[in-house]
Amino acid sequence: MIMSYQFTGKSLEVKSVRNIKYDLMIPTSFKTMDNDQDAFQRFRKVHEKQIMDLGVKADLPGVKALVGGSVRGDASKTGLQANILDKQVVLDYTESRKLLVYNLEGAGNSLELTSARDYTLDVGMAVMERSFREKAEAKNVVAAAEKFFKSHKTAMNLLKFALKLDPMLVDAVEKNTRLKGELSKESDWGPMIDDAHKAKDAILERIKAINEAAADARKPKGK
Numbered sequence: 001m002i003m004s005y006q007f008t009g010k011s012l013e014v015k016s017v018r019n020i021k022y023d024l025m026i027p028t029s030f031k032t033m034d035n036d037q038d039a040f041q042r043f044r045k046v047h048e049k050q051i052m053d054l055g056v057k058a059d060l061p062g063v064k065a066l067v068g069g070s071v072r073g074d075a076s077k078t079g080l081q082a083n084i085l086d087k088q089v090v091l092d093y094t095e096s097r098k099l100l101v102y103n104l105e106g107a108g109n110s111l112e113l114t115s116a117r118d119y120t121l122d123v124g125m126a127v128m129e130r131s132f133r134e135k136a137e138a139k140n141v142v143a144a145a146e147k148f149f150k151s152h153k154t155a156m157n158l159l160k161f162a163l164k165l166d167p168m169l170v171d172a173v174e175k176n177t178r179l180k181g182e183l184s185k186e187s188d189w190g191p192m193i194d195d196a197h198k199a200k201d202a203i204l205e206r207i208k209a210i211n212e213a214a215a216d217a218r219k220p221k222g223k
Contacts, residue, residue: 002089016106039122047132050128062211079095080092102114135166138166142159142169152183159179170200
């Protein structure tokens with residue numbers, strides 16, 4: 001429920017009451033630009049191969065499942081953030097990624113829904129863009145480590161950073177004869193590789209769960 005009040009000079013009086021249960025059930029958006037399909041089509045046209053490299057299918061269910069598997073809410077928060085902007089109240093349900101905007105002086109002086117948006121896709125595209133940047137940077141850092149492989153400390157620090165950014169590169173690092181031949185006798189080579197493999201396995205498990213959730217979302221309703 002959402003309620004607005006007015007102060008008469010002596011007391012607070014209820015001005016308007018609205019049950020927002022059905023507002024929260026709006027599947028994508030209401031009076032917002034642009035819609036999920038158009039936004040994702042443009043994004044996929046540019047990044048389809050990079051999306052596939054993440055291990056998920058380049059469609060809306062895949063991206064939305066990626067958000068569920070990658071973005072965790074803060075258990076210490078209520079899941080609701082509310083703000084007043086002039087004569088509008090903005091409700092951000094952070095756990096479900098729903099944004100509702102109401103006019104405090106709508107028709108009949110009541111609370112009026114002016115805009116709604118499920119911003120899961122927006123978050124998903126931001127998460128993927130960050131992953132694209134990290135993967136690209138990790139490859140550049142590995143290349144730098146290979147360039148400075150004679151300086152063991154520098155090369156090892158670069159590799160540790162690269163494998164933190166993208167643990168999926170661990171196999172390529174292990175197969176790099178120059179790096180392995182020069183650095184494998186360093187005391188922290190083994191722990192670095194082991195940690196990267198554990199991180200890689202965790203990513204693969206998460207991707208598996210994401211793809212299973214996306215497959216369920218693609219099934220027709222009621223099946």
